[in-house]
Amino acid sequence: MEHPFEAPIDYRYAVVEGTEGPASEGNRTPQPFNPGQLNSARVYDYLLGGKDNRLIDRDLADQMLSQAPEIKTLAWFSRSFALKAVEMAAEAGIRQFLDLGSGIPNSPSVHEVARETEPSAAVVYVDYDPVVHAHCDALLAGPSGVTALLGDVRRPHDILDQLKSQTLINFDEPVAITLIGVLHYVMDDENPAEIIAAFRDQLAPGSYLAITHGSVDSAPEILEVLAGTKETSAQVDFRSTAQTEAFLAGFELLEPGVVPVQQWLRPGLPDTRMVMLGAIGRKP
Numbered sequence: 001m002e003h004p005f006e007a008p009i010d011y012r013y014a015v016v017e018g019t020e021g022p023a024s025e026g027n028r029t030p031q032p033f034n035p036g037q038l039n040s041a042r043v044y045d046y047l048l049g050g051k052d053n054r055l056i057d058r059d060l061a062d063q064m065l066s067q068a069p070e071i072k073t074l075a076w077f078s079r080s081f082a083l084k085a086v087e088m089a090a091e092a093g094i095r096q097f098l099d100l101g102s103g104i105p106n107s108p109s110v111h112e113v114a115r116e117t118e119p120s121a122a123v124v125y126v127d128y129d130p131v132v133h134a135h136c137d138a139l140l141a142g143p144s145g146v147t148a149l150l151g152d153v154r155r156p157h158d159i160l161d162q163l164k165s166q167t168l169i170n171f172d173e174p175v176a177i178t179l180i181g182v183l184h185y186v187m188d189d190e191n192p193a194e195i196i197a198a199f200r201d202q203l204a205p206g207s208y209l210a211i212t213h214g215s216v217d218s219a220p221e222i223l224e225v226l227a228g229t230k231e232t233s234a235q236v237d238f239r240s241t242a243q244t245e246a247f248l249a250g251f252e253l254l255e256p257g258v259v260p261v262q263q264w265l266r267p268g269l270p271d272t273r274m275v276m277l278g279a280i281g282r283k284p
Contacts, residue, residue: 047075048106067225070272074261077269078212079106081261081278082180083113085210088254088280089176090117094208096175097123098163098199100153101182104135110178111146120145124168126159128152153182154190156198174206174283181276183247184214184236193247200250200283207283209251212261212276214238219273244277251281 043057064071086097095118099110102125111123122145125136136148147168151159163169177199186192200209216223216238226236245258261278262269 047072048079050104050106064225068222068274070222070274073270074272074274074276077261077265077272078181078276078278081212081264082110082178082210083108084264085178085208085280086110086113086176087117089208089210090114090121092206092208092282094174094176094206095121096169096173097121098169098175098177099123099125100159100177100179100199101185102127102132102136102148103181104132111143122168123147124149124163126151126153128154153179153195154186156195160198160202171202172204174204174208176208177203177210179209179211181212183211183244184238187235187237193249196247197250203283205283208280209248209283210278210280211244211247212278213244213247215244215260215275215277216240218275222274241277244279248279248281250283252284254280254282 043061046058046061061071089097090113097110097114102110105125110125111121114121114123124147126149127133127136128151130150133148133150147166149159149162149168151162153159164171169175179196183192183196186195196209203209214226214236217240218226218238223238226238241258245253248258256263258277258279260271261276262272264278264280
């Protein structure tokens with residue numbers, strides 16, 4: 001008898017946390033942990049070589065990799081960019097870090113990198129996925145000043161209320177926010193620019209914002225693969241360089257600007273058919 005998780009996965013009807021069949025815009029929030037359902041955080045964990053994933057997650061990742069093998073390379077580029085942004089912020093004197101859409105923790109984590117420069121740095125990990133929150137609670141329970149919150153970036157004021165009511169972040173002092181691989185999961189009618197503006201307006205001068213975003217300049221065959229996620233909870237909306245740069249309105253762009261993430265890392269890294277843009281802004 002064929003194992004139910006070994007059947008080929010059709011992206012359009014893949015079962016992702018909290019959904020069965022095509023997902024409505026209002027039903028893209030994961031529900032409590034179910035080991036028999038796909039989970040995007042566990043898929044990403046698998047791409048990074050982690051162990052907090054299951055066969056159904058690996059099946060989906062392997063199917064995607066068979067058509068777009070650079071996805072794994074880009075996962076590492078994006079993660080390296082995120083850690084570089086944290087390091088830059090810490091070296092600039094920032095001592096508070098807010099990781100929005102944090103995903104399942106991998107080492108080195110944001111707090112580990114930040115605390116190499118400032119051992120007392122406060123770090124808050126925020127994710128809307130109960131699976132991720134459970135992992136964060138378990139894996140990050142030890143360090144003082146490191147907190148995990150359950151929150152949906154599409155509801156920024158709810159997150160801000162939690163941060164303020166629990167005195168986790170002092171918005172009178174600079175904060176570094178990372179939004180890595182998050183914004184292209186936010187559809188236009190969910191107002192991604194307004195989400196960023198809600199956080200930006202609370203930030204003190206000298207704060208940093210680091211983002212990555214999938215680009216429409218990716219190869220057509222890659223965009224075709226990603227189109228298979230439409231109407232599921234893994235749906236993405238890749239955008240242009242100009243649209244991505246517009247998300248950093250109110251910030252001074254740091255060099256080299258809005259470019260493929262590997263250009264932030266070191267010379268000589270290969271181009272990829274999937275283009276993932278990276279950018280870091282500083283609030284003046």
